[in-house]
Amino acid sequence: MNVSFLRSFSARCRRMAPYFAGCGPALAACIVAVCIGAATEPAIPALMRPLLDQGFQAGALNLWLVPAAIMGLFALRGMAGFVAQYGLAYMANQAMLGLRKALFDKVLYADLSLFTRTHAGSSGLSNTVVYEVQTGVNLLVNALLSLIKDSLTLVALMGYLLYINWKLTLFVLVIFPAVAWVMKVLSRRLHSITRSSQTATDQLAYVVEENVLTHRSVRLHAAQAQQAGRFDVHNNELRRLAMKATVAASAMTPLTQMVAAAALSGVICTALWQSASSGITVGTFASFITAMLMLVAPIKHLSESASPITRGLAAVERGLDLIEHTAQEATGSHTTARAIGHIAFQDVTARYAGNTTDTLSHVDLDVSPGQTVALVGTSGAGKTTLVNLLPRFVDPASGEIRLDGVPLPQWDVHNLRQQLAFVSQDVTMFNDSIAHNVALGSSPDRPRVNQALEAANLGSYVASLPQGMDTLVGHNATQLSGGQRQRLAIARAIYKDAPVLILDEATSALDTESERAVQDALQRLMAGRTTLIIAHRLSTIEHADRIVVMQTGRIVESGTHTSLLAADGAYARLHNVARASGTGEIVDIPMDSQTTEPSPEAAA
Numbered sequence: 001m002n003v004s005f006l007r008s009f010s011a012r013c014r015r016m017a018p019y020f021a022g023c024g025p026a027l028a029a030c031i032v033a034v035c036i037g038a039a040t041e042p043a044i045p046a047l048m049r050p051l052l053d054q055g056f057q058a059g060a061l062n063l064w065l066v067p068a069a070i071m072g073l074f075a076l077r078g079m080a081g082f083v084a085q086y087g088l089a090y091m092a093n094q095a096m097l098g099l100r101k102a103l104f105d106k107v108l109y110a111d112l113s114l115f116t117r118t119h120a121g122s123s124g125l126s127n128t129v130v131y132e133v134q135t136g137v138n139l140l141v142n143a144l145l146s147l148i149k150d151s152l153t154l155v156a157l158m159g160y161l162l163y164i165n166w167k168l169t170l171f172v173l174v175i176f177p178a179v180a181w182v183m184k185v186l187s188r189r190l191h192s193i194t195r196s197s198q199t200a201t202d203q204l205a206y207v208v209e210e211n212v213l214t215h216r217s218v219r220l221h222a223a224q225a226q227q228a229g230r231f232d233v234h235n236n237e238l239r240r241l242a243m244k245a246t247v248a249a250s251a252m253t254p255l256t257q258m259v260a261a262a263a264l265s266g267v268i269c270t271a272l273w274q275s276a277s278s279g280i281t282v283g284t285f286a287s288f289i290t291a292m293l294m295l296v297a298p299i300k301h302l303s304e305s306a307s308p309i310t311r312g313l314a315a316v317e318r319g320l321d322l323i324e325h326t327a328q329e330a331t332g333s334h335t336t337a338r339a340i341g342h343i344a345f346q347d348v349t350a351r352y353a354g355n356t357t358d359t360l361s362h363v364d365l366d367v368s369p370g371q372t373v374a375l376v377g378t379s380g381a382g383k384t385t386l387v388n389l390l391p392r393f394v395d396p397a398s399g400e401i402r403l404d405g406v407p408l409p410q411w412d413v414h415n416l417r418q419q420l421a422f423v424s425q426d427v428t429m430f431n432d433s434i435a436h437n438v439a440l441g442s443s444p445d446r447p448r449v450n451q452a453l454e455a456a457n458l459g460s461y462v463a464s465l466p467q468g469m470d471t472l473v474g475h476n477a478t479q480l481s482g483g484q485r486q487r488l489a490i491a492r493a494i495y496k497d498a499p500v501l502i503l504d505e506a507t508s509a510l511d512t513e514s515e516r517a518v519q520d521a522l523q524r525l526m527a528g529r530t531t532l533i534i535a536h537r538l539s540t541i542e543h544a545d546r547i548v549v550m551q552t553g554r555i556v557e558s559g560t561h562t563s564l565l566a567a568d569g570a571y572a573r574l575h576n577v578a579r580a581s582g583t584g585e586i587v588d589i590p591m592d593s594q595t596t597e598p599s600p601e602a603a604a
Contacts, residue, residue, distance in 0.1 A: 015320050016140070019098040023091045030087030031148060033080040038152030040077050042160035043069075045291035052283035084145060092141040096134055099316075102323050103129045111327045112393060113353070127205055128318050132198070136315030139308040146305050150298035157291050157298075164288050167270065178259045182251075187310050189248045194314040197241045204234040249307035267292060329392075332410035339419040340404045341369040341499045341530030343390070348399035350385055350553075359385045361553040363399070372531040374544035376571060381550040383534045384424075387502045390532075391417050403500075421493035425505035427485045429477035434462055435469040437477070438491050444469075448495055455521040456491035458484065494525055501531040507540065515539075538578050547571060 020027070047069060107114070107125060115125075161169040207230050211218055218227055267289070344367070350360040360382045367373050375383040388394045389401055392408055401408045408416065429437050435444040438452055449469055453459045461484065465471045477485045490506060503522070507515045519540070535541055542561045549557035549564070549571045557570050564571035 013140070013144070015324075016095065016099075016137075016316060019095045019102070020091060021098070023094050026087040026090045026094075030084050030091070030145065033083035033087070034145065034149045035152060036080040037077050037084065038149060038156050040073055040080075041153045041294060042156050042291065043073055045157075045160065045287045045294065048290050049281075049283040049287040052281075052286050084149070088141055088145050092137050095137045095141070099133050099137065099319060100129060103133065103319050106323050106326055109328055111329050114326055127202060128322060132315040133319050136312045136317075136319070139312030140316060143305050143309045143312060146301050150301045150305075153298045154295065154302070157295050160291050161288065161295075164284060164291070182255045182259075186248050186251060187307075190245060190307055190310040191314060193241055193245045193248065194311050197238065197245065198314065198318060200234060200238040200241055204231070204238055207231050207234055245307075245311075329413055330395075330409065331413040334406050334411045335415040336404070336419075339499045341367075341419075342402075342404050343367040343500070343530060343532075344402040344405075345386070345389075346400045346402070348389065348396045348401060350382075350389065350394060350396045352385075352394070358397070358553055360389075360396070363553075363555055365548065365555060365558075367530055367532070369530055370528050372526055372533065372543075372545045374533045374535065374541045374547045375550060376535075376541060376547055376574065377550035378574075380552070382553040383550055384504055385553075386550070387422075387504060387532050387534065390500070390502065391420050391422065419498055420500045420502060421496045421498035422502045423486075423489050423493045423504065423506040424502075427477070427489045429473055429485060429488065431472065431475050433467075433470045433472055434465075434488065437473060437488060438469075438495050440492055449491075452491040452495040455494050455525070456487045457521065458487045458491055490522070494521065499529055501526060501529050503531065504534045505536070506533075507535070507537070536578075538575065549574070 107129065158169065207227070211227050211231075218224060343365075345363050345365040348360055348363045349358050351358045363382075363386065365373075365386075375386065377383055385394060389396060390403075390408075392413055395409075403411065403416070403419065430440070434453075435446065435449045438449045439445065446469070450459065453462050453469070462469050462471070471479075473479050473488070477488060480488065486506065493501065506522070507519065515537075533540060533544060541547060544561070546558060547561055547564055548555055549569075551570065557564060557567070559567070559571075565575060
């Protein structure tokens with residue numbers, strides 16, 4: 001292997017050193033075992049010399065000496081091989097344990113931009129944390145053992161060859177620079193192909209993940225053929241890159257063997273000439289040829305090691321880059337046991353990455369402790385963005401948001417989120433028990449869990465299940481109906497008992513009877529808490545302490561239900577259309593801050 005390749009490999013291995021902490025004894029045992037195995041290699045050709053020169057002369061050699069030596073030699077090699085393999089497996093699994101833990105911790109506490117910029121989204125992160133770490137560490141640790149073992153074997157055999165006949169050994173030395181050049185060229189190409197293959201694998205995994213999550217839409221729109229076409233494109237690209245990698249990796253062995261064959265031919269010719277001129281014995285010649293032929297295996301292994309090293313480095317480096325270059329979530333130091341609940345938005349403007357327009361523009365809003373504020377407006381008005389600013393899922397481009405007079409960036413971000421209970425229209429559950437989903441983030445207090453389920457109108461249903469609140473809900477609660485999932489999310493918010501409550505279409509998936517029961521529970525829950533409600537149903541909006549009407553990222557009206565109807569402005573138009581629709585829900589109609597009536601088509 002060339003010097004630059006070894007330097008690069010050494011530098012990259014140093015990045016992994018912290019994850020091999022505690023592996024010192026295993027590494028030492030592994031190296032000792034490898035050294036013992038390498039030291040026994042020259043013993044085999046060394047036995048050939050007396051065996052051929054003396055073994056066929058009567059009484060010249062003890063009959064049992066050679067088989068006893070061979071048996072002992074292979075027993076020693078077998079024990080050394082077992083220790084080396086066990087030590088190798090121990091180191092690989094320890095490194096995987098530490099690296100995976102560091103990666104998952106980074107994912108849990110990383111800045112939220114990671115989840116929008118990571119290629120192929122969650123599938124790319126999952127592939128890195130679970131599969132690439134395992135593949136990379138196994139390849140690297142095996143390659144490390146091979147490097148040590150084959151390098152020491154090479155040194156031992158070369159030392160024996162020099163001892164026997166230094167002139168013949170010169171022909172063997174021509175192998176190394178040629179092999180180093182081959183590895184340098186092909187390893188660079190392999191590294192480039194491997195990185196491209198990782199990207200292609202992520203893209204293929206993303207297509208599969210999308211189709212698993214959207215299987216109903218795919219069938220509803222008969223999009224199977226279209227999605228199969230997307231899959232085929234990425235699948236074929238992955239196959240093409242795999243074949244390129246195979247060509248580059250497979251070319252090393254025949255090229256190396258051609259160089260070795262040339263050297264072997266030169267050795268044989270020189271040995272025959274020396275035999276005629278200086279009387280080299282048959283035993284010496286056979287011993288030299290045997291030792292030389294034994295060089296082929298370690299040279300072949302070293303030449304082939306460039307491929308697994310390159311693939312392993314590319315896989316592990318992706319994880320190391322994620323750990324080393326992903327920023328932690330920005331956080332402050334302010335903490336409190338329980339916030340009062342005073343929220344203030346001061347000239348806040350927000351814009352999502354890649355967008356050319358502001359999602360929120362110069363928003364001013366002051367919410368008193370314990371006040372219930374309903375956010376009203378058509379889709380795209382900025383309501384969800386506004387509430388997502390509070391837990392810092394989104395940070396404003398300008399302006400300031402304060403909770404209890406303290407700017408959000410000055411809060412410890414984890415303590416800040418402890419002050420918020422959030423129920424959105426996109427319910428997310430874990431494949432765990434009902435109790436653990438309700439008490440997410442803490443050990444379930446079963447009486448409190450039961451009270452929360454009862455308050456969310458889910459108590460009787462859970463009680464009817466064979467395992468009660470210990471029932472597993474399935475992937476994202478697929479074992480529950482849409483309404484049950486949303487009520488479970490409400491039970492989670494009730495259990496958290498936070499001073500600030502955010503409801504983003506919290507009752508949108510409930511039938512009328514369930515909604516009425518949950519509304520009663522929410523009314524009790526909202527008592528004494530600062531509450532922000534996003535809802536389209538008038539029944540949810542009308543009883544709020546204040547209604548804030550939003551349009552294209554701005555607040556255009558604010559007041560009570562009665563005062564806004566009397567003003568006959570934007571809210572009055574939305575209210576009239578909702579009443580006229582017969583559903584009591586605000587619909588997406590063109591609107592502005594003026595009081596012009598909606599068109600007959602919109603009203604219909």
